[in-house]
Amino acid sequence: MIEELRDLITGARWVLFDFDGPLCRLFAGHRAHDVADSLADRLERHGRPVPLTEEERAFGDPYTVLRAVARARPGSELVRTLEEELTREELRAAATARPTPYADPLVRTWSAVGGRLALMTDSSPLVAEEYLTGRGLAGCFTPHIYGRTPGPDHPEPGPDRLGRALTAWGARPAETLRIGGTPSDLFAARETGVRFLGHARDERRTRRLLGAGAAVVVDDLEPVLRVVRATARV
Structure with missing residues (x-):
């Protein structure tokens, strides 16, 4: 697992996080x-x-x-x-969202060592910004927070939406790592040539990602943090 994580992370200059899952459990207290x-x-x-x-x-x-x-x-x-x-x-x-263990230090560390971070979510950007501000993490992402926006196609994730976000961000797909929790995240990353790291907080979500073809899925961000710290020291 550590070697696979190192292969994904090494050379990833842009890191595109999902919100609900990799950063927090948004509906922890509001099902x-x-x-x-x-x-x-x-x-x-x-x-x-x-x-x-x-x-x-x-x-x-x-x-x-x-x-x-x-x-x-x-x-x-x-x-x-x-x-x-x-x-x-x-x-x-x-207001009752639960931070994903190790997410806060991972974001701060990746930002501190020069990683360019953005967030792409199906949630409203207002919600993501409110949560990140409360955790003191907004500065690691802004202005690159890509959330749900009004429009006929806004709720639908996919490669076109990811491609537009990469263009607005100025990111190169081959040097971008997407950390997501759904098969849709995986398919969009694959179609746009972006690296993908799956994050799943339970066995059901892990099976969905592996069944969709994800090569690496973690249920704990601690090893990801270790690899980011080790890579920065090399």
Whole structure:
């Protein structure tokens, strides 16, 4: 694992973090499943059932609900209303978000040794900025925080969105490392030629990433921190 991490990290001048997972557990005290159910129930009460698979419903991801509605009714007022409601729920969740162990020192260390850090998330950028400011980490990322924005395609992760972020950031794909927690993160990184390090906080998420083809998945950032520190001393 250490050798694989060293291969990924060495030569990675740009590091693009996901937010919920690698940096924190956003819904630690405000359950994501409850938020997803609330969004879906609101739609069904108004006669607009969400086109979700059984697996998607079981996973309880509010972002999946928003993406499903955006696909079914792109650019609609309904999508905008749901996005605004989700942002309110995220802001509530940020107050009780739980930092991922070793994430704070990893960010500070990587920034201190010259790494160029950015954040790309399906969450609202307002939420990410509020959390990072509260942890004293905003300066390590700003102005390169790429979050959900209004628009017909805004909830959908993918290589086009990642490519636009890299262009705005001025990053070279071959020298960029994406730290993400979903198969969508992996596929987007692969399509754009970006290195990928999977982070999963439980066995189910680990299996999803490995099943999607991720070469390296960690459930603990401590070895990543060790490699960053060792690489900086070389």
